[in-house]
Structure formats: structure tokens, C-alpha cells
Amino acid sequence: ASRPFLARNGLSETFIEPALTALAAAGATLRLHHALRRLSWNGAELSELHFDDGAVPLAAGDQVVLALPWAVTASLVPGIAAFPDSPIVNAHFRLSVTPAKPSPGGFLGLLGGTGQWLFLRGDVLSVTVSAAADLAERPADEVARLLWADAARALSLPGGPEAVRVIKEKRATIFHSPEMESRRPPPRRAANLVLAGDWTATGLPCTIEGALVSGAEAARQVLKI
Numbered sequence: 001a002s003r004p005f006l007a008r009n010g011l012s013e014t015f016i017e018p019a020l021t022a023l024a025a026a027g028a029t030l031r032l033h034h035a036l037r038r039l040s041w042n043g044a045e046l047s048e049l050h051f052d053d054g055a056v057p058l059a060a061g062d063q064v065v066l067a068l069p070w071a072v073t074a075s076l077v078p079g080i081a082a083f084p085d086s087p088i089v090n091a092h093f094r095l096s097v098t099p100a101k102p103s104p105g106g107f108l109g110l111l112g113g114t115g116q117w118l119f120l121r122g123d124v125l126s127v128t129v130s131a132a133a134d135l136a137e138r139p140a141d142e143v144a145r146l147l148w149a150d151a152a153r154a155l156s157l158p159g160g161p162e163a164v165r166v167i168k169e170k171r172a173t174i175f176h177s178p179e180m181e182s183r184r185p186p187p188r189r190a191a192n193l194v195l196a197g198d199w200t201a202t203g204l205p206c207t208i209e210g211a212l213v214s215g216a217e218a219a220r221q222v223l224k225i
């Protein structure tokens with residue numbers, strides 16, 4: 001069983017803007033384009049965060065949450081296991097005719113073809129495939145042909161699309177297997193360091209929901225609640 005959620009207008013309106021508003025209201029300072037480059041340790045505890053424009057020393061009682069992709073975390077924190085990647089492939093088709101929505105939310109699960117989910121927003125139809133290791137290796141025009149065939153069949157679309165864009169995200173998520181599951185680390189890494197991110201041990205696959213669960217757990221760890 002599942003309970004699907006769909007962002008009504010996009011992820012910015014649903015997640016980013018409310019998060020920025022909440023952070024501003026809480027007095028947080030947001031520094032974009034300010035990559036963490038290195039960590040200094042004092043024994044088993046973090047002592048400094050190094051950015052391009054200088055180091056931030058940690059005081060007694062400070063807590064650090066690193067919510068970074070696994071590969072970046074592994075380059076900064078010793079002992080993080082490596083994970084194989086799993087691609088996601090999306091094809092976006094601009095339609096000349098806007099078909100009826102396939103469901104009230106405008107999305108449809110597909111079985112027995114190449115596409116897995118189909119999303120219709122106005123005159124743009126998107127077909128998505130997760131765990132798409134084989135598909136990601138195929139040329140974009142072949143991917144478009146396969147996914148259009150599924151979409152056209154599912155929605156009885158005549159002709160072809162007006163325009164197509166295929167996006168292959170090769171490092172979309174970690175590859176989920178029983179072995180990889182056992183490598184996902186718990187959040188607490190040191191007395192003053194907590195790890196967060198969809199790839200940590202959330203009990204969920206790498207999804208937005210997993211990232212949210214991880215963020216909430218990191219906050220509980222820091223606040224000791």
C-alpha cells in the first residue's frame with residue numbers, strides 16, 4: 001500500500017519556499033554556494049569546519065549536522081562506506097494536444113513497458129524510470145522512442161510529441177540492495193556530529209520522504225528529544 005503525494009505546482013513552492021520562510025523566522029543565516037571543504041578533528045570530535053573563505057571553530061556544546069550526498073560525506077568523514085549509484089531517467093514531451101488527465105493528480109503508474117510513472121502537467125507529459133541502469137546507457141533518441149510508445153499507448157495519443165527532452169541522472173540515488181542497506185550509517189557519528197540525508201539509515205529508500213525522516217531524526221539527535 002502507498003499514499004502518494006504530489007507537489008501541486010512544483011517542489012519549490014511545496015518545500016523550498018516554506019523551508020526558507022521557517023529558517024528566516026528562526027533567525028538562521030543561509031549561505032548558498034559556500035561548500036564545506038574539510039573538517040578538523042580533535043580526537044573523536046569535530047573541532048573546525050573549513051570553507052573557501054576560512055575556518056569556523058566549534059565551541060563546547062556546538063552540534064554539526066552534515067546533510068550532504070554520501071560521496072561528499074565520505075570525502076570528509078572517515079569510515080563512510082561507498083555506495084554504487086542507481087540512475088533515474090526522465091523524458092519530457094511537449095504535446096500539440098492536451099489530453100484529459102489520466103487521474104485527478106495527473107499521474108499514472110505504468111506496467112509492462114519501460115516507463116514506470118507518467119505525469120501530465122498542461123501540455124507537458126513526463127515519463128520517469130527509476131533504477132534505470134540499462135536505460136541510462138541507451139542513446140537519448142532511443143529512450144525517447146521507448147517512453148513515448150508507452151505514454152502514447154496509455155493515453156491514446158495520436159502522432160508524436162512537438163518536442164522532447166531526455167534527462168539521465170546517473171547518480172540519482174544509491175543502489176538499493178540488502179548489502180547496501182547494511183552499509184547505511186545511523187545519524188550519530190561523533191559527540192558533536194550528526195549525519196543526515198536520504199542515503200543514511202532511514203528505513204526508507206532514497207526519496208524526499210527518506211530525506212525528511214532523516215532531517216527530523218537529526219534534529220531530534222541535536223535537541224536530545
Ligand SMILES: Cc1cc2nc3c(=O)[nH]c(=O)nc-3n(C[C@H](O)[C@H](O)[C@H](O)COP(=O)(O)OP(=O)(O)OC[C@H]3O[C@@H](n4cnc5c(N)ncnc54)[C@H](O)[C@@H]3O)c2cc1C
Pocket residue numbers: 034035036037067068069072088090169171172173196197198199206207208209210211
Ligand atoms: C532525477 C531525480 C528524480 C527524483 N524523483 C523523486 C521523486 O519523484 N520522489 C522522491 O521522493 N524522490 C525523488 N528523487 C530523490 C530525491 O531527490 C532525493 O532523495 C532527495 O533530494 C535527497 O535529499 P537530501 O537532502 O538527502 O540530499 P540532496 O537533495 O542531494 O542535498 C544535498 C545537498 O548538499 C549540497 N552539497 C554537496 N556538497 C556540498 C558541500 N561540500 N558543502 C555544502 N553543501 C554541499 C548539495 O548542493 C545539495 O543541496 C529523485 C532524484 C533524482 C535525481
